Amino acid sequence: MFKQIATKEEDGFEWFDLSQPQNEELQQVAARFKLHEASVHDCLQADHLPKYEKVNGYSFIIFRIYAEQQELEADTVQELTDKIAIFYSADYIITIHRLDQSLITELADALRLYKCKTTGQLLNMLIKSCLSTYDKPSAKIAKAIDYYEENVFLRSRKVSLLKALYYLRRKIDLVRRMLILSYDIIDNVDTEDGGNVNTRDTRDLYIKLQNVYDSLYDNINQLLNAYFSTSSQRTNETMRVLTIFSVFFMPLTFIVGIYGMNFRFMPELDWKYGYPTVMLVMIAITIAIYFWFKKKGWL
Incomplete structure (x- = not known):
């Protein structure tokens, strides 16, 4: 589905959003805005990792957000995250994603309220919204670690602890890698045009999430070591x-x-x-x- 969210007359720039794009739609957009063939090809790769690059007068960004719907035992990039491709220049922003994303809808509804005057401001808000998708899951994962920690030390046999801890560790490790690979995106958004208070806020959110998931990763590793130690002690x-x-x-x-x-x-x-x-x-x-x-x- 192709729709225009912002127009040059009303907002000073154009914002086009493609949800579940067909190949013909994508080729039409590529021809209209002179998008490089390699960038278009990357858009079609469902498992592409985060990246930032400048191509022929525009910037191309791939950002992976935490999936709103996923299986309990999800442990791969495609299962845990969704891809959003962003083409960005001073005159336009094009967002491309396979599934309907609530953050795009919320940002589109509040576009005039936020009073975005440039594509740089919109890009910063978009990246910040993408980062925020990792915020709530971190609290949920922390609660899960507390739950499994209680079961490890109280010797409860109600759950398959090792299997649950494995999937939890995989989930944390994958999110950490997504955040690490997203560093170039955050750095370029913040340094472009000298940066400002809003882009610094986005960088602060990124650093906070990185520290949170690093801490969760250390905690889950310690919990796994404790699990093996207690299992050995019981044996x-x-x-x-x-x-x-x-x-x-x-x-x-x-x-x-x-x-x-x-x-x-x-x-x-x-x-x-x-x-x-x-x-x-x-x-x-x-x-x-x-x-x-x-x-x-x-x-």
Whole structure:
């Protein structure tokens, strides 16, 4: 769908938005604004990473925003993020995206309210809105980390912790990479025409999000290490209990093995008090092992 949101007569510049563009529509726009073939090709790549480049009198930006709808176990670039391509010059801005994006609709509805006089101001607001899509998910991920941390240390078996932690770590790592790759976009938006208070605000938001996701990444790694440590500790505890039981039964099994051989000439076999004596000896050995373990602090 092709629509014009801003006009030169009313706003001083033109803003065209293409949602789910057909190849013919894209070629018409490319011919009208003399867009480079390589830039148009990049628009069609669904998994293209963030980039900023200047081509023949215009700037070309690809920004990836946090997807509004995604699967619970999403862990790839296409599943976690949506791509927005932006062609920008002093006279026009063209936004191209595969899915309808609420941030584009909200910005278009409030365009006159924001009183954008130049495409630079609109571009800054657009990039800031794109960055803001990562803000709410960071709080949600932080709550998820707290939840899994509680389950790790309280030894809850209600969820598959390792699987959930894996997908959470993948999600954080992917967002961090998207933010790192978006640095050139933020830097060029802020330094173009000397920058201003609004572009500095966008850079501050970028730095804040970068620090938040770096912190979340460190937290999830520490939580994974804690998970493996507690799992190892539980395994060691189980092995300790089994070892204690085996130590109790080893001498008893040895005695039973001897008298279970049934050789013909074994005087204890015909002795009247043989059975109770052996039982008393086995009980005494068990009690001796118990107090030995108590003394060592193993029980």
